Amino acid sequence: MPDQLTKLAYQTLQQGKALFGLTHKEVSTRLMRALAPGSTPSMQPVSEDLMQDLRRAMEQLQERDWQEAEQGLYPASLLFDAPWLDWASRYPLVWLDLPATWNRRQQRNVRDLPRHVDQEAYPDYYLQNFHHQTDGYLSDHSASLYDLQVEILFNGTADPMRRRVLAPLLRGLQAFADRPAGQIRVLDVATGTGRTLRQLRGALPKAQLVGLDLSTAYLRQANRWLGELPGELPQLVQGNGEAMPFADGTFQALTCVFLLHELPGEARQNVLNDCFRLLEPGGVLVLADSIQLADSPQFQPVMDNFRRGFHEPYYRDYIGDPIEERLARAGFEAITAETHFMTRVWSARRRAG
Numbered sequence: 061m062p063d064q065l066t067k068l069a070y071q072t073l074q075q076g077k078a079l080f081g082l083t084h085k086e087v088s089t090r091l092m093r094a095l096a097p098g099s100t101p102s103m104q105p106v107s108e109d110l111m112q113d114l115r116r117a118m119e120q121l122q123e124r125d126w127q128e129a130e131q132g133l134y135p136a137s138l139l140f141d142a143p144w145l146d147w148a149s150r151y152p153l154v155w156l157d158l159p160a161t162w163n164r165r166q167q168r169n170v171r172d173l174p175r176h177v178d179q180e181a182y183p184d185y186y187l188q189n190f191h192h193q194t195d196g197y198l199s200d201h202s203a204s205l206y207d208l209q210v211e212i213l214f215n216g217t218a219d220p221m222r223r224r225v226l227a228p229l230l231r232g233l234q235a236f237a238d239r240p241a242g243q244i245r246v247l248d249v250a251t252g253t254g255r256t257l258r259q260l261r262g263a264l265p266k267a268q269l270v271g272l273d274l275s276t277a278y279l280r281q282a283n284r285w286l287g288e289l290p291g292e293l294p295q296l297v298q299g300n301g302e303a304m305p306f307a308d309g310t311f312q313a314l315t316c317v318f319l320l321h322e323l324p325g326e327a328r329q330n331v332l333n334d335c336f337r338l339l340e341p342g343g344v345l346v347l348a349d350s351i352q353l354a355d356s357p358q359f360q361p362v363m364d365n366f367r368r369g370f371h372e373p374y375y376r377d378y379i380g381d382p383i384e385e386r387l388a389r390a391g392f393e394a395i396t397a398e399t400h401f402m403t404r405v406w407s408a409r410r411r412a413g
């Protein structure tokens with residue numbers, strides 16, 4: 061069981077990450093204003109009250125993260141898990157990448173992708189520089205910087221937000237409590253570089269884990285980082301979340317983290333429909349994605365700024381999209397939702413047969 065010293069270490073680490081993220085963003089914004097003024101997006105002002113709300117929500121997230129580790133839902137070591145040396149060595153590349161990002165933003169160029177990419181192999185909505193990211197999701201360079209960039213964007217709260225899928229997932233899996241742990245199959249849809257799979261392995265040391273993503277480059281990065289995990293290696297599969305290459309009812313649980321806001325509405329629905337198909341009756345789907353206007357109206361300026369600062373073509377549509385209705389349309393029942401800092405978490409069940 062984690063002790064108070066570990067808690068203090070965790071809090072200190074999170075404060076350090078927040079300070080690092082805020083400082084990085086402050087310095088890079090100033091640099092952008094000085095060196096590439098034409099690429100500076102216009103942002104909504106964030107009031108002191110709103111800043112306080114954000115700080116409070118962030119502290120609540122950290123407290124919940126700590127409590128669930130203390131309850132034994134996952135090991136406390138997960139709270140400190142990150143490829144620190146790797147990130148430190150890559151950090152200069154994040155800076156070196158910034159001028160190209162500013163340039164794309166200034167020229168409104170959102171289709172600046174590597175020439176070798178077979179455009180026929182991907183849906184059109186995917187072939188963009190999400191977040192103005194160099195190469196979109198379609199190169200090893202992009203995959204090698206992604207986690208560090210997300211860490212900076214969320215001031216070190218990305219994994220604490222991802223871990224919020226674990227409690228509803230474990231609750232949902234109680235429906236299969238009579239099964240040997242090694243026979244439980246869990247799929248992480250749009251796994252990217254596999255950060256959610258790492259959290260899942262912490263909570264489910266024996267389960268069969270599978271990660272699916274459209275980007276082979278991101279899967280290669282996931283493969284590098286998942287190799288060191290204890291237990292059976294998660295399997296990584298390239299595919300489209302709208303029509304996944306698995307048989308009906310293959311999995312007892314599915315997770316999907318930070319994908320829905322990057323999809324047009326129709327694709328969003330297709331993904332939820334296919335998740336339903338893949339679940340064994342009685343199985344559980346847990347989604348985590350950005351907060352929305354209906355649950356967090358007070359954070360609207362933050363949502364607006366996210367959309368303005370980063371290329372997120374479907375975000376405006378997403379934040380007004382009733383995901384509960386989409387889940388019900390896909391066939392799900394027992395739909396619940398909760399909010400943790402910048403993340404909304406939905407859990408839904410496929411009725412037992």
Ligand SMILES: C[S@@+](CC[C@H](N)C(=O)[O-])C[C@H]1O[C@@H](n2cnc3c(N)ncnc32)[C@H](O)[C@@H]1O
Nearest residue numbers: 197250251252273274275278299300301317318
């Ligand atoms: C914002 S990232 C989130 C990645 C990961 N879940 C995380 O928590 O970091 C979105 C991911 O969705 C993947 N993606 C986007 N559209 C997809 C689709 N239709 N099918 C499968 N993966 C998709 C991208 O390649 C990318 O890895």
